[in-house]
Structure formats: C-alpha cells, structure tokens
Amino acid sequence: MDLIADILMVAGTFGAAVYCYVLAARLKKFSTLESGMGGAIAVLSAQVDDMTKALDKARGAATGSAATLEALTGRAEMAAARLEVMLATLHDLPDTRADARRDVEPDRRLRFMRRRSAREDLEAAE
Known part of the structure; x- marks a missing residue:
C-alpha cells in the first residue's frame, strides 16, 4: 500500500x-516585449500616455479660448448697450433736414440723365 x-x-x-x-x-x-502581449501592452501604455498629454493640452487651449470668448462677449454686450442708448437719443432729436426739404422745394422731382459714349471709342468684335 x-x-x-x-x-x-x-x-x-x-x-x-x-x-x-x-x-x-x-x-x-x-x-516578451518585442512580440506577444507584453509588446502590445507596452505600445498601448505609450499611446495612453501620449493621449493624456494631448488631452491636457486641448483642455488648456479650450480653457483659454473660453476665457477669451467670455471677455469678448462682455465687450460686445457693453457695446450693444451703448448703441441702444445712442439710438434712443437719436429718436429724441427732431428731424430738421426732412422738414427743411419739404418747406423749400415741395414739387421738386429727381431727374436722371444718361450719357451715351461716343461710337468711335467702341471696338467691334469679329
């Protein structure tokens, strides 16, 4: 046993x-690093590192662009407010030019004159 x-x-x-x-x-x-799964894992790890760096750069650029866009939007809003105030003040002014034209020349019409060019200046196409 x-x-x-x-x-x-x-x-x-x-x-x-x-x-x-x-x-x-x-x-x-x-x-093995040259072939097999070890090599594939090493390559993928390097690619992940590169993508992380690229993502950090893109995030920084996007943050900078967002800050610039926010500043430009603020400036545009301030300019729009100033334009609205200017337009409001223009509505308060009397229209003196239109009244003066109606009083001085009520029956005046616009005339258009056409001038023909001299026939000698034209060249004939053959």
Whole structure:
C-alpha cells in the first residue's frame, strides 16, 4: 500500500512539474516585449500616455479660448448697450433736414440723365 501511495505521489509531483513548466513557457511568451502581449501592452501604455498629454493640452487651449470668448462677449454686450442708448437719443432729436426739404422745394422731382459714349471709342468684335 505504501508502494502504491509513493507511486501516486511521484506521478502527482511529475504532473505538477509538467504543469509548472508549461505555465513558465506561456508566461515567458506573454512577457516578451518585442512580440506577444507584453509588446502590445507596452505600445498601448505609450499611446495612453501620449493621449493624456494631448488631452491636457486641448483642455488648456479650450480653457483659454473660453476665457477669451467670455471677455469678448462682455465687450460686445457693453457695446450693444451703448448703441441702444445712442439710438434712443437719436429718436429724441427732431428731424430738421426732412422738414427743411419739404418747406423749400415741395414739387421738386429727381431727374436722371444718361450719357451715351461716343461710337468711335467702341471696338467691334469679329
């Protein structure tokens, strides 16, 4: 009985050794940086770092653009308010030019004159 138990123990140990050897070979293939998953993970990690840097730059540019746009919007609102005040003051002024034209020349019509160019200046197309 001891002999059978020893044989089974050796067989189990041999099976565990083969299993460990197979796992070691797979782990070696997995972790090589030139090929396999290790290389893919290294490349993806570098790409993630590059994208993080690009995202930080874009975020900074967007923040700067938003601040500039906010300042320009404030200036435009102030200018619009000033224009509204100017228009309101223009509505309060009497229209003296239109009244003066109606009083001085009520029946005057506009005339349009056309001048023809001299025929000698024109060239004929052949």
